[in-house]
Amino acid sequence: MTPPLPGGYRVVEVPESRKDEFTEIDQLAFGFEPDAETAAQVPLTLEWDRTMGVEDPEGHLAAVHASFEFLLPVPGGASVPCAGLTWVGVRPDQRRRGLLSAMIDTHFERSLHRGEPVSALYAAEHTIYGRFGYGSAADEVSLTLARRAALREVAGSDELTVRFGRLDPAVHSPLVEKVLDEAGAARPGWIRRRTDELQRRALSDPPAWREGAEPLRIVTVHGPDGAPRAYALLRRKEQWVDNVARSTVQVRESSAVDAASAHRLWSFMLDMDLTSSVRTGRLAVDDRLRTLLLDPRSSEPRISDNVWVRLLDVPAALGARRWSAPLDVVLEVSDRLVPANAGRWRLTTGATAPDGTSEARVVRTDEPADVTLDVSDLGAAYLGGRSLQAAGRAGLVTEHRAGTLQATSTAFSWPSAPLCNWGF
Secondary structure (H helix, E strand, O other): OOOOOOOOOEEEEOOHHHHHHHHHHHHHHHOOOOOHHHHHHOOOOOOHHHEEEEEOOOOOEEEEEEEEEEEEEOOOOOEEEEEEEEEEEEOHHHOOOOHHHHHHHHHHHHHHHOOOOEEEEOOOOOOOHHHHOOEEOOEEEEEEEEOOOOEOOOOOHHHOEEEEEEOOHHHHHHHHHHHHHHHOOOOOOOOOOOOHHHHHHHOOOOHHHOOOOOOOEEEEEEOOOOOEEEEEEEEEEOOEEOOEEOEEEEEEEEEEOOHHHHHHHHHHHOOOOOEEEEEOOOEEOOOHHHHHEOOHHHOEEEEEEOOEEEEOOHHHHHHHOOEOOOOEEEEEEEOOOOHHHOEEEEEEEOOOOOOOOEOEEEEEOOOOOOEEEEHHHHHHHOOOOOOHHHHHHOOOOEEOOOOHHHHHHHHHOOOOOOOOOOOO
16 A cells, blocks of 8 residues: 655645646656746647646645546557546655555556546656556567668558658647557557647747757658648757768657658668668667668667556456457466556457457456466566566566467567657
8 A cells, every 4th residue: 555645745736826846846746847838839738627736734735646538549459548647757855655656556546437448658767667556568660770771662652742841839839740640540659649739749849949959840741632641750860970961850759651652752862862870769679761771780779668548447458459369368466556457357358350369358356367467567568569578578577377478469469560640
């Protein structure tokens, strides 16, 4: 159980009238303060009915957190209501008092009350959220590529048109969101930016964010009918070495709806005048670009964790996704923070659809466990991007009946690697 807050501290809702106090805690916790121009240009994305804090005995905010109302795409194409945990911060002089634990408890309770069986987040520090039952559910990769890195040919690429210019949020925001939604239609974890504020922030470009590079540009790829099929937000940073251009292309975000448009997009960005390299920004580990590279060794990949997932209602969450193979297994789940999740659950898949996947029924049972695992490992595997068998080899998941861990891992897996294409 979570220890009680120190005397005089209490969890409170934070209304918009306390916006300045809320943002000050965030800035103190993360060690930044935006200049006036940045603050004016970048919209505040908070949803005030989902914004919380902890007050100290004097009534001042000592810690804050918020959440977004998301729909999390899961294997099979469905989406589940999801609480996107964000803006988590504790004043440096108020740490080690149980404030974060109290806020997480509040977040779980409110999420379940709203009917959200899953929570997701980006982890500022990798070591924090595992102890609250979150599991690292996806990886992202960024590549550094030399100019003119060769790509394999893709039919139809040369029939597409490229446009390049300065980003105009009023013009380009609908295009970006349309392509983003279509590109991620079959990818678990690909959360939509559902509010105007989130969409505007994605295209914000205050000078303080440029680090000496040019204003944000946009590349768009269009089909013969003029419809947008890919985009990239990028900037170039000018550099000359011994009178030779060595500028870099820095991609903030990119998406393509199919192979031809991805090929056309990257072919353009990999051959821009006066540049020597391209940094791709976040990509799924199975992104088309990695397969299209004629010489994959020429890229310099950097892999990092992407979205983290926490199952708040195990049967509802597991019942919402589809499964890659038949399965009949009893999972024994440990969960010290949400007791309703703890115990044994029998997961049984039903009839196999033409695509080879199936739904599952998840019910509580007293039957002997086939596999024992923590809710954090269940969350890590939920989107199909982590292997439960690998977790078993690492000693984190226990198999009680021979062969069940392999079968379970196979059923949890998914052909498309999970990714959330933007940070929240």
